[in-house]
Amino acid sequence: MAMRQTPLTCSGHTRPVVDLAFSGITPYGYFLISACKDGKPMLRQGDTGDWIGTFLGHKGAVWGATLNTDATKAATAAADFTAKVWDAVSGDEVLSLAHKHIVKTVSFTQDSNCLLTGGNDKLLRIYDLSSPEAAPQEISGHTSAIKKALWCNNDQQILSAADDKTIRLWDRSSMQEVKTLTFDTSVSSMEYVADGQILVITYGKTIAFYNALSLEMIKTVEAPAPINSASLHPEKDFFVAGGDDFKLYKFDYSTKEELESYKGHFGPVHCVRFSPDGELYASGSEDGTLRLWQTAVGKTYGLWKCVLPEDLGSENPEQLYTSTPEIKA
Amino acid sequence: MATPVPVLRLPKGPDPNSRGFDPNSPRFIALCRTSISSSAASDTDSEQLQKEQHARSVLREGFLRCLLSMTNKKVQFQMYENVKVEATFGASDIDVLNFQSGNFLGSGGGCWAYSYLIRRSPVSFSGLMQPRPLNLNSLKHLN
Numbered sequence: 001m002a003m004r005q006t007p008l009t010c011s012g013h014t015r016p017v018v019d020l021a022f023s024g025i026t027p028y029g030y031f032l033i034s035a036c037k038d039g040k041p042m043l044r045q046g047d048t049g050d051w052i053g054t055f056l057g058h059k060g061a062v063w064g065a066t067l068n069t070d071a072t073k074a075a076t077a078a079a080d081f082t083a084k085v086w087d088a089v090s091g092d093e094v095l096s097l098a099h100k101h102i103v104k105t106v107s108f109t110q111d112s113n114c115l116l117t118g119g120n121d122k123l124l125r126i127y128d129l130s131s132p133e134a135a136p137q138e139i140s141g142h143t144s145a146i147k148k149a150l151w152c153n154n155d156q157q158i159l160s161a162a163d164d165k166t167i168r169l170w171d172r173s174s175m176q177e178v179k180t181l182t183f184d185t186s187v188s189s190m191e192y193v194a195d196g197q198i199l200v201i202t203y204g205k206t207i208a209f210y211n212a213l214s215l216e217m218i219k220t221v222e223a224p225a226p227i228n229s230a231s232l233h234p235e236k237d238f239f240v241a242g243g244d245d246f247k248l249y250k251f252d253y254s255t256k257e258e259l260e261s262y263k264g265h266f267g268p269v270h271c272v273r274f275s276p277d278g279e280l281y282a283s284g285s286e287d288g289t290l291r292l293w294q295t296a297v298g299k300t301y302g303l304w305k306c307v308l309p310e311d312l313g314s315e316n317p318e319q320l321y322t323s324t325p326e327i328k329a
Numbered sequence: 330m331a332t333p334v335p336v337l338r339l340p341k342g343p344d345p346n347s348r349g350f351d352p353n354s355p356r357f358i359a360l361c362r363t364s365i366s367s368s369a370a371s372d373t374d375s376e377q378l379q380k381e382q383h384a385r386s387v388l389r390e391g392f393l394r395c396l397l398s399m400t401n402k403k404v405q406f407q408m409y410e411n412v413k414v415e416a417t418f419g420a421s422d423i424d425v426l427n428f429q430s431g432n433f434l435g436s437g438g439g440c441w442a443y444s445y446l447i448r449r450s451p452v453s454f455s456g457l458m459q460p461r462p463l464n465l466n467s468l469k470h471l472n
Contacts, residue, residue, distance in 0.1 A: 004331035012343040028356040042343065043350075049340030053349030072360065089360045091350035294334065303336045 003298030003306070007264045007291040010049040014038045017284030019064050020271045022046055023071035030276050031088070033074055034290055035065035041076050043067075043088060046275055046282075047302040049292050053091040057084060063119075064105040064148075068112040075115055077103035083117045085129065095132050099125070105148045109155040116158060118146030124160055124170070139175050141168060148190045152197070152212050159199065159212065161190045167201065169215055179215045188243075189229040189271070196236065202227045207241050207251075221256045223249055229271045234278040238295065242269025242283050248293060264291055396421060404430065 019035035023046070030046035041062050043052045060079030067074050067088060074086040079102045085095040101121035108115055115127045117136075122145060125136040144163035152159050157178065158170040167181040167190065183203055191200040192212055199210040207230045209218040225245035232239045232253065242248045246268060250260040267286030274281045279301050283291050292302070300306040343349065351357060404418045412435070419429035 002331040004333045006334040006336055008336065008340050010340045010342070028359075044340070051341055051343045051349060052351075052354075054343060056348050087361075089350070089357055090352075091348055292340070298334050303338060303340065305335050305337050 005260070005262050005294060005297045006304065007262065007293050008049050008303055009264075010044060010051070010290040010292070011288070012042060012051055012054075013040070013288045013290075015061070015288055016267070016270060016286040017288060017290055018062075018270045020273045020282050020284045020290065021066045022273055022275050022282070023067040024069035025276050026070050028071075031067055031071040032273075032275075032282055032290070033065045033067050033076075033088075034284055035062040035076060036288070037061040038288075039078065039080075041065045041074070043074065043091075044290070047280070049282075049290065049303070055084075055086050055091060055093070057093045057096070058082070060102075063102065066106050066108060068108045069110060073108065073112055075106040075108060077106045077117060077119065079103075083115065083127075085115065095129070097125075097127055097132070097136075102145075104146060107150050109151050111155075114155075116149050116151060118149035118160055118162075120145040122146060122162070124149055124158060126172070137175065139170055141170075141177050142166070147187075150190065150192045152192050152194070152199075157213075159190065159192060161187045161201070167199075167215070169212075181210070181215050188227065191229075191231055191273075193232050193234075193236075195234070198232060198236075200230050200232050200239065202230045202241065202243075205243075207239065209253075219256065221251060224258075224261075228269060229273075231272050231274045231281060233274050233295065234276065237278075240272050240274065240281045240293075242272040242285075244268045246285070248272065248281075248283055250295075260297075262293065264293075265289065406430075 013034065013036040015037035017034050017036050021033050023031040032044045032046045034042050039058045039060055039062055041055045044050060045052060055074060055076065058076065058078040058080055062076050062078045064077035065074065071088050074088040075083060077083045081099050081101060081103065083097045083099065083103045083106050084093055086092065087094050099119060099121060101119055103117055103119035105118045106115060113129055115129055117125045122142045124139040124146065127136045128134055142160065142162040142164055146160050146162045149158060149160040156172055158172060159167060161167045163186055165183045165186055167187060168177055169179040170176065171178050185203050187201055187203045189202045197212040199212040201208045201210060205223045205226055206220050207223060207227055208220045210216065211218060223241055225243050227241045227243035230239055230241040236253050238250055239253050240248060240250050246263060246265045248262045248269060249258060251258050265283065265285040265287050269283050269285050271284040272281055279295055280292050281295065294301065294304055298306050399418045402418050404416055406414045406416060408414060415434040416430040417432040419431060421428050
């Protein structure tokens with residue numbers, strides 16, 4: 001029996017959701033943080049979308065959000081010219097790092113000891129979280145606002161994407177630029193996959209895959225519409241993308257074939273991310289919602305319950321909802 | 330015709346009255362537990378428990394005295410889009426999420442009767458009588 005995708009809608013935000021990040025897999029499952037223009041980033045249980053808490057403190061739109069691997073810390077980047085570090089268990093604000101302009105992106109090192117920030121002042125900053133009063137190290141070079149910055153190559157290098165249409169690779173020790181990629185148009189998103197050192201970049205209708213160490217192109221794929229974000233499955237079987245036509249697309253990574261597409265959001269998709277186990281992907285949209293989508297449609301996982309023919313008619317204490325794609329929490 | 334995948338329930342949404350991070354969740358208890366709950370009194374050192382309870386009551390008293398001293402003082406709420414509203418402070422809840430205030434005066438000179446202002450709106454608030462903004466958040470962690 002063919003099954004149709006039932007996305008799970010997570011409501012709560014009151015403005016567009018612009019960034020999402022999953023944690024690693026912890027003894028308590030995995031977690032998802034959402035950055036929103038309403039200034040109130042939220043933490044959710046990753047496999048169900050259940051709200052856990054809201055980080056209160058920012059005084060402007062939150063443009064970037066991230067979790068450390070074990071989801072004990074969160075970091076956010078906001079239009080109030082601060083990046084904040086939070087205790088992701090209690091929800092308390094731990095640090096507020098003042099910047100000179102809107103902060104757009106934050107990233108923890110694997111040991112959670114350092115935080116990388118970037119934003120409209122065109123500088124990358126590295127904060128030592130064990131000495132937060134100390135001045136951060138600063139890396140200059142971009143000629144326009146930085147929209148994304150990530151640690152790579154075991155935190156020995158940094159990748160940054162900016163409105164100057166470049167992606168730059170920097171060496172952390174020397175703070176020098178190692179390589180630069182230049183594009184004809186602004187890069188809309190960048191994701192780094194440590195296992196395999198793959199960089200996923202989107203620009204225009206293109207999803208491009210690069211070697212993160214050499215910045216050599218592996219392959220490109222064209223989507224039917226302008227794409228704002230893409231994410232590669234942990235097993236590298238698939239990748240998903242979302243953009244201006246409100247749809248989510250799933251492609252086969254090897255063959256580049258478009259496998260599935262789903263309409264569900266009521267506005268452009270700003271961000272899409274695979275969960276760390278690859279069983280689902282989350283999308284954030286201009287419509288103010290996050291949606292969770294199954295990688296394998298019909299599989300029993302999280303809140304999705306596959307009803308087999310032999311289950312029908314038997315005593316089943318669980319209440320099941322069969323709903324149309326447009327359902328809301 | 331394909332059948333939609335059934336779901337057990339919908340994802341739980343935010344609690345409008347709380348910022349969440351349930352202190353009774355297994356993760357919170359395992360990773361954040363910094364104090365002994367009174368229900369475990371029999372398993373803990375009674376002197377330690379007494380010291381902790383004394384510290385809790387000092388903090389509670391400090392929080393309440395702070396709120397009392399702010400009552401009927403002039404405060405200013407800074408809302409989004411640079412709107413500033415002056416008011417007379419009444420009270421706050423323990424999470425400092427909701428305030429009771431009255432005699433609102435907007436920048437245009439309009440005046441409201443005594444009413445209830447929910448904290449979701451203000452970006453920040455400060456007491457006009459104070460040389461710097463009050464920080465109630467440092468006193469709000471009481472159990």
